[in-house]
Amino acid sequence: MNNSFIDKAVIFCEQNKHRLTLPRLNVLKIIHSSAKPIKAYDILKKLSIIIRNPHPPTAYRAIEFWKRHKFIHRIESLNAYCTCKSDHLHSGGQFLICNDCGTVIESHLCNFPEVFKNAIKKKMFTLSNWNLEINGTCKKCS
Amino acid sequence: MNNSFIDKAVIFCEQNKHRLTLPRLNVLKIIHSSAKPIKAYDILKKLSIIIRNPHPPTAYRAIEFWKRHKFIHRIESLNAYCTCKSDHLHSGGQFLICNDCGTVIESHLCNFPEVFKNAIKKKMFTLSNWNLEINGTCKKCS
DNA sequence: TTCAAACTGTAACATTATAACATTTTAATA
DNA sequence: TATTAAAATGTTATAATGTTACAGTTTGAA
Ligand SMILES: [Zn+2]
Ligand SMILES: [Zn+2]
Ligand SMILES: [Zn+2]
Ligand SMILES: [Zn+2]
Numbered sequence: 007m008n009n010s011f012i013d014k015a016v017i018f019c020e021q022n023k024h025r026l027t028l029p030r031l032n033v034l035k036i037i038h039s040s041a042k043p044i045k046a047y048d049i050l051k052k053l054s055i056i057i058r059n060p061h062p063p064t065a066y067r068a069i070e071f072w073k074r075h076k077f078i079h080r081i082e083s084l085n086a087y088c089t090c091k092s093d094h095l096h097s098g099g100q101f102l103i104c105n106d107c108g109t110v111i112e113s114h115l116c117n118f119p120e121v122f123k124n125a126i127k128k129k130m131f132t133l134s135n136w137n138l139e140i141n142g143t144c145k146k147c148s
Numbered sequence: 149m150n151n152s153f154i155d156k157a158v159i160f161c162e163q164n165k166h167r168l169t170l171p172r173l174n175v176l177k178i179i180h181s182s183a184k185p186i187k188a189y190d191i192l193k194k195l196s197i198i199i200r201n202p203h204p205p206t207a208y209r210a211i212e213f214w215k216r217h218k219f220i221h222r223i224e225s226l227n228a229y230c231t232c233k234s235d236h237l238h239s240g241g242q243f244l245i246c247n248d249c250g251t252v253i254e255s256h257l258c259n260f261p262e263v264f265k266n267a268i269k270k271k272m273f274t275l276s277n278w279n280l281e282i283n284g285t286c287k288k289c290s
Numbered sequence: 291t292t293c294a295a296a297c298t299g300t301a302a303c304a305t306t307a308t309a310a311c312a313t314t315t316t317a318a319t320a
Numbered sequence: 321t322a323t324t325a326a327a328a329t330g331t332t333a334t335a336a337t338g339t340t341a342c343a344g345t346t347t348g349a350a
Contacts (some may be wrong), residue, residue, distance in 0.1 A: 082224035119261045130287035131244045140281045145272035
């Protein structure tokens with residue numbers, strides 16, 4: 007396991023005076039060490055190895071914390087969570103979801119494409135955040 | 149209420165020999181007549197005015213039917229359903245979701261932007277379907 | 291050392307979705 | 321027209337996902 011991601015989170019908490027508590031640290035480690043996006047109740051199950059009989063809010067609060075601070079993403083169509091694979095923090099994202107094996111690849115683009123900018127301009131809509139989920143077949147499965 | 153959408157669905161069922169049953173027709177009407185995307189259990193509640201004591205599968209099956217045949221979309225981040233506002237059937241979609249009033253505007257683009265095509269080509273990923281949910285502020289709320 | 295803010299523990303509950311199996315409807319066909 | 325199989329619904333139960341509310345603890349600053 008590459009720990010530089012966890013290190014970044016540790017540093018982030020130090021610098022921003024957020025408490026890096028046992029549930030927070032372990033929830034992040036669990037999500038980070040999962041090959042595929044992991045569901046809240048599976049996080050909770052894994053958490054129970056470390057923390058005695060944790061309840062849903064324990065997992066959800068930590069999830070919410072890391073999501074708020076952009077260390078993790080929620081894959082909406084899967085109700086599952088994964089760590090950010092981009093080299094910088096951002097919200098929203100683009101995810102390639104393999105219909106066969108369930109693998110999710112994050113393909114982060116910093117800029118919102120022009121064609122969409124035009125589309126929302128037409129609707130007089132002000133962008134705050136965008137999330138793209140692409141289904142298809144991954145390299146391995148095709 | 150503009151019924152041409154419902155008419156299209158009626159014709160679709162006739163032409164494809166799908167049964168346009170009471171639950172199906174009414175679920176579609178309920179979704180279509182809702183100003184904003186509507187949740188499954190709210191559909192169920194409205195359905196209970198027409199059908200005596202309907203149970204979740206009744207709503208979910210009809211939802212699944214119309215979704216499969218591309219008459220409705222599911223807004224993943226809202227767990228809610230809306231009829232397709234494009235003039236032709238398609239899957240996936242782009243949705244502008246107002247953070248203030250909850251209004252959802254469908255802004256359908258037929259073509260997947262080049263920049264994304266390139267991104268998935270790089271990952272050797274084969275596209276089948278894409279769904280974009282954009283959060284922000286609508287015209288009325290800004 | 292007091293205090294308030296941030297955070298966690300715990301119990302209960304709310305919301306969203308599906309499984310499993312019986313029954314009914316429909317239309318084709320024997 | 322009786323038989324039949326597929327498509328669809330009815331019904332019961334349960335699974336999966338997420339939140340509220342309130343009590344208790346930890347932390348660091350006044
Ligand atoms: Zn990311
Ligand atoms: Zn795959
Ligand atoms: Zn559409
Ligand atoms: Zn609005």
